[in-house]
Amino acid sequence: xxxxxFCLMLLGSNYSVLTGEIFDAATKEPLPMVNIVIVGTELGxxxxxxxxxxxxxxxxxxxxxxxxxxxxxxxxxxxxxFDGREYLSVDVAMHxxxxxxQGILVSAKxxxxxxxxxxxxxSLSQKDFMMLPSFVEGxxxxxxxxxxxxxxxxxxxxxxxxxxxxxxxNIVLLDDVPLLNPFHLFGLVSAFxxxxxxxxxxxxxxxxxxxxxxxxSVLDIRTKGVGREIEGLTGVASLSVxxxxxxLGSKIPSINSNFLxxxxxxxxxxxxxxxxxxxxxxxxxxxxHWETDISDWSLVLSGYTGKDFLDIRDxxxxxxxxxxxxxxxxxxxLNLFHSNTEGDLxxxxxxxxxxxxxxxxxxxxxxxxxxxxxxxIGAEYIKKLGEHEITVGLNDSYxxxxxxxxxxxxxxxxxxxxxSNRASLYIEDKFxxxxxxxxxxxxSLTHYYSESxxxxxxxxxxxxxxxxxxxxxxxxLRAITFSFGNFHQYIVPGGSVISGADIPIYYWIPLGGQYxxxxxxxxxxxxxxxxxxxxxxxxxGYYREYNRLLRMRxxxxxxxxxxxxxxxxxxxxxxxxAYGIDFLLKKEIGNLRGWVSYSFLKTDVVFGDxxxxxxxxxxxxxxxxxxxxxxxxxxxxVQFGLCTGxxxxxxxxxxxxxxxxxxxxEDESEWIELQGDKNQVRYPPYIRLxxxxxxxxxxxxxxxxxxxxxxxxxxxxxxxxxYYDYDQEPPxxxxxxxxxxIPSIEFIYRF
Amino acid sequence: MxxxxxxxxxxxxxxxxxxxxxxxxxxxxxxxxxxxxxPDMKFQRAFVDSTYRLDVPVGLYNAxxxxxxxxxxxxxxxxxxxxxxxxxxxxxxxxxxxFVEYGMQYLVNISVEGEVMSREVQVPGSLAILSPEHLDTIxxxxxxxxxxxxxDYCFKNAYDVLPYITGEMAESDSFxxxxxxxxxxxxxxxxxxxxxxxxxxxxxxxxxxxxAYAFSNMWFEYxxxxxxxxxxxxxxxxxxxxxxxxRE
Numbered sequence: 001x002x003x004x005x006f007c008l009m010l011l012g013s014n015y016s017v018l019t020g021e022i023f024d025a026a027t028k029e030p031l032p033m034v035n036i037v038i039v040g041t042e043l044g045x046x047x048x049x050x051x052x053x054x055x056x057x058x059x060x061x062x063x064x065x066x067x068x069x070x071x072x073x074x075x076x077x078x079x080x081x082f083d084g085r086e087y088l089s090v091d092v093a094m095h096x097x098x099x100x101x102q103g104i105l106v107s108a109k110x111x112x113x114x115x116x117x118x119x120x121x122x123s124l125s126q127k128d129f130m131m132l133p134s135f136v137e138g139x140x141x142x143x144x145x146x147x148x149x150x151x152x153x154x155x156x157x158x159x160x161x162x163x164x165x166x167x168x169x170n171i172v173l174l175d176d177v178p179l180l181n182p183f184h185l186f187g188l189v190s191a192f193x194x195x196x197x198x199x200x201x202x203x204x205x206x207x208x209x210x211x212x213x214x215x216x217s218v219l220d221i222r223t224k225g226v227g228r229e230i231e232g233l234t235g236v237a238s239l240s241v242x243x244x245x246x247x248l249g250s251k252i253p254s255i256n257s258n259f260l261x262x263x264x265x266x267x268x269x270x271x272x273x274x275x276x277x278x279x280x281x282x283x284x285x286x287x288x289h290w291e292t293d294i295s296d297w298s299l300v301l302s303g304y305t306g307k308d309f310l311d312i313r314d315x316x317x318x319x320x321x322x323x324x325x326x327x328x329x330x331x332x333x334l335n336l337f338h339s340n341t342e343g344d345l346x347x348x349x350x351x352x353x354x355x356x357x358x359x360x361x362x363x364x365x366x367x368x369x370x371x372x373x374x375x376x377i378g379a380e381y382i383k384k385l386g387e388h389e390i391t392v393g394l395n396d397s398y399x400x401x402x403x404x405x406x407x408x409x410x411x412x413x414x415x416x417x418x419x420s421n422r423a424s425l426y427i428e429d430k431f432x433x434x435x436x437x438x439x440x441x442x443x444s445l446t447h448y449y450s451e452s453x454x455x456x457x458x459x460x461x462x463x464x465x466x467x468x469x470x471x472x473x474x475x476x477l478r479a480i481t482f483s484f485g486n487f488h489q490y491i492v493p494g495g496s497v498i499s500g501a502d503i504p505i506y507y508w509i510p511l512g513g514q515y516x517x518x519x520x521x522x523x524x525x526x527x528x529x530x531x532x533x534x535x536x537x538x539x540x541g542y543y544r545e546y547n548r549l550l551r552m553r554x555x556x557x558x559x560x561x562x563x564x565x566x567x568x569x570x571x572x573x574x575x576x577x578a579y580g581i582d583f584l585l586k587k588e589i590g591n592l593r594g595w596v597s598y599s600f601l602k603t604d605v606v607f608g609d610x611x612x613x614x615x616x617x618x619x620x621x622x623x624x625x626x627x628x629x630x631x632x633x634x635x636x637x638v639q640f641g642l643c644t645g646x647x648x649x650x651x652x653x654x655x656x657x658x659x660x661x662x663x664x665x666e667d668e669s670e671w672i673e674l675q676g677d678k679n680q681v682r683y684p685p686y687i688r689l690x691x692x693x694x695x696x697x698x699x700x701x702x703x704x705x706x707x708x709x710x711x712x713x714x715x716x717x718x719x720x721x722x723y724y725d726y727d728q729e730p731p732x733x734x735x736x737x738x739x740x741x742i743p744s745i746e747f748i749y750r751f
Numbered sequence: 752m753x754x755x756x757x758x759x760x761x762x763x764x765x766x767x768x769x770x771x772x773x774x775x776x777x778x779x780x781x782x783x784x785x786x787x788x789x790p791d792m793k794f795q796r797a798f799v800d801s802t803y804r805l806d807v808p809v810g811l812y813n814a815x816x817x818x819x820x821x822x823x824x825x826x827x828x829x830x831x832x833x834x835x836x837x838x839x840x841x842x843x844x845x846x847x848x849x850f851v852e853y854g855m856q857y858l859v860n861i862s863v864e865g866e867v868m869s870r871e872v873q874v875p876g877s878l879a880i881l882s883p884e885h886l887d888t889i890x891x892x893x894x895x896x897x898x899x900x901x902x903d904y905c906f907k908n909a910y911d912v913l914p915y916i917t918g919e920m921a922e923s924d925s926f927x928x929x930x931x932x933x934x935x936x937x938x939x940x941x942x943x944x945x946x947x948x949x950x951x952x953x954x955x956x957x958x959x960x961x962x963a964y965a966f967s968n969m970w971f972e973y974x975x976x977x978x979x980x981x982x983x984x985x986x987x988x989x990x991x992x993x994x995x996x997x998r999e
Contacts, residue, residue: 317946320942365941365943407929555968560932653802653804654802656783657973658798660785660796672972674982724805730807733805
């Protein structure tokens with residue numbers, strides 16, 4: 001738009017501009033790559049990533065027709081009368097429709113294919129994770145597990161592992177601000193309310209240089225706004241078996257703004273209270289997204305708050321708390337964008353993220369609480385210079401943290417004055433060497449500083465990160481890529497808050513003192529393109545070397561006399577490697593869409609004299625995801641997964657532990673298993689089929705979607721763990737299975 | 752297309768099933784030893800046993816290994832031998848009585864079926880609860896601190912406190928021992944541990960050597976005594992107890 005205005009100035013007043021935004025009528029999502037043609041002329045364009053378009057026209061056109069078309073959407077034709085204005089804005093809402101025509105190039109994907117120097121990152125739109133089968137309700141993180149390179153260790157956690165990296169090695173960014181432990185219900189569902197999320201992009205290779213704070217991947221999540229064309233109040237009210245949510249959005253023309261507010265809460269505790277049953281748990285979360293234009297700047301202010309509460313009381317005496325546990329996040333992000341007439345982009349961002357938790361066990365016996373803050377600020381400038389696209393940026397991340405552990409007033413740790421700061425300067429150049437070759441190189445220099453006043457300890461490090469990607473285009477439809485780079489991680493988990501459990505609520509610890517940041521190297525070689533005009537594929541092999549990994553030591557190896565000793569001995573250093581191949585075949589348009597992904601993965605980590613595969617080392621992973629539009633009212637989704645079982649540590653034998661009851665009691669005896677080497681055997685293969693069917697009911701401009709989801713339709717008995725029941729002799733080997741068949745229903749009303 | 756798909760599925764199936772190693776890990780035999788030295792105890796005890804298959808029945812009295820040779824050597828080179836019990840196979844008692852001393856270092860030697868295991872054990876120093884006093888009355892509404900002396904050789908300076916209703920030791924299984932890194936603990940303010948009021952409670956205070964400490968931190972799993980040959984615990988602890996009357 002700014003560019004067009006600039007052109008108009010150059011061209012004089014004989015020209016006018018037609019501009020506007022195209023969006024999905026149901027979801028209000030902007031639609032990129034919509035074709036716009038002025039009928040009877042050769043004038044036309046396509047919408048950009050944000051759904052905007054602009055066409056410069058001669059003033060001689062006083063009245064004409066504009067046709068808007070996109071695969072999968074009903075064509076729209078508008079009669080436009082030009083009354084001599086130089087600038088005319090026309091926004092259009094497009095409705096989805098079943099497709100009858102195939103064979104049109106997927107322009108948006110191709111644009112990314114041409115502009116990315118590595119394998120195009122996997123992305124999911126809100127529509128994807130709303131349409132796919134749900135576990136109790138649409139969940140972004142559970143949808144990610146079907147993408148290539150993504151594995152999990154169990155159904156009980158939505159945390160993902162990417163290309164062999166641990167769940168803690170993915171950074172989750174919400175509008176550019178890190179979000180730690182973004183989970184509800186002890187990890188069973190993620191913190192991302194589908195109605196408030198616009199899109200998610202998972203970077204597993206060719207990760208931009210500006211992201212150098214995680215060893216494995218970057219999950220870039222964007223909150224959703226309201227299309228500028230929306231008149232009045234718009235929104236979504238939804239109800240699932242887990243929670244109810246309300247999303248409201250509107251344009252505020254008086255201040256040239258729009259906002260979207262979304263809140264969600266579980267309701268089972270309130271419902272059961274009506275029947276005198278006390279459910280001691282609930283969670284809530286809320287999102288705010290506010291956009292405005294100030295002069296020629298676009299400003300986006302977004303925020304998130306979420307909390308989980310668990311409060312289990314003693315049956316006999318309610319004043320006694322057995323377990324009290326609450327945790328949550330607060331995030332505020334401010335993003336400012338400005339583009340000049342030469343197409344350069346200037347981006348300033350500032351954000352604050354806080355994760356806190358409070359755990360109280362058995363009345364006053366064990367109390368721990370803590371919080372970690374992440375304050376970020378940065379700026380980035382993208383400049384096009386001929387065939388170069390130069391990105392220069394700097395950012396700063398400040399991490400104070402505080403933990404307190406109190407064990408019956410006799411065992412008390414307190415970490416209060418430890419903080420770290422990471423300041424980075426980076427430059428990246430994307431260079432089109434020829435029509436066939438695209439290169440990208442980037443370097444960053446980071447100053448990492450940590451300080452603990454209490455421990456009289458400082459740590460100052462300069463770290464260099466680099467990225468290099470190259471892409472060779474055989475033609476418009478196929479290319480090979482190569483990329484490599486090094487990655488650092490500056491905060492690590494000091495174990496799970498609930499130790500020993502598969503719960504991704506971590507104690508995050510900024511590294512300081514003798515702990516240098518973790519480091520990994522990635523090497524990727526890929527091939528991507530289109531088999532058919534509507535059939536995208538990618539195949540990428542990778543090798544990752546983890547030069548420095550940190551993990552929590554066994555308790556008996558940690559010096560526990562003082563806080564400082566504990567901090568200085570709690571982590572041990574190791575190394576590791578991961579390699580594999582990821583394959584994706586994706587059909588993005590048509591009445592039947594979906595993808596097939598296959599991943600081969602092999603991992604090994606080394607700590608001390610122990611070498612073992614990680615818990616999420618599923619060697620073979622096949623996922624099939626299908627979405628079908630069945631007429632105008634029905635949509636169906638199917639997800640199938642077949643994966644190698646996770647590794648586990650087997651029991652080799654048992655021995656009798658003769659517990660000598662102190663001081664003078666009779667002996668007690670119990671059986672304990674003798675375990676083999678860590679993670680040397682595997683559970684049976686993991687199989688799961690999910691299905692969903694949704695029907696839309698239309699009431700004027702409003703729509704009610706009723707979605708039935710069937711999780712684990714086959715009721716596959718996927719093994720979570722084995723244990724022994726010693727009530728009989730010999731003991732019976734019992735199996736604890738992962739989630740069984742779970743049907744659920746969601747009602748989503750859009751207005 | 753179909754041919755390519757079938758080729759892919761065939762390759763996937765072969766790779767997939769090759770990667771699924773079954774849970775058929777073989778049984779592994781180990782000798783199992785438990786010997787924890789405790790000063791002030793009249794006799795010291797040791798258990799010598801082995802591992803058993805998980806799918807084969809084992810009776811309470813057909814376990815244990817006979818004919819083990821067990822002896823201790825102290826810092827003065829005095830040697831103390833153990834004899835096998837007549838009542839329970841695998842149970843051994845020291846021949847001498849009251850010989851384990853606070854703060855003394857011992858070399859423990861166990862020889863079983865030709866395999867020799869040995870460990871150096873540092874017995875913690877003397878441990879005594881200073882306050883409250885034995886048979887004091889404790890008011891939970893005005894809870895006093897439990898205070899004890901600092902004990903030499905107490906590994907990591909970590910002390911366990913376990914309260915239980917006097918005479919009902921089994922009840923204490925519901926709670927793990929409380930841990931302190933200091934010489935006091937506000938245990939009486941944890942009302943959940945003293946749910947029965949107007950009742951006599953015993954408080955057991957323990958200090959451990961490094962081996963006993965590691966054992967309790969490994970969720971009571973035995974560590975390796977001899978790589979691939981024996982697992983178990985050879986360690987030491989000191990303790991003290993008091994009984995107190997607990998009221999509201």
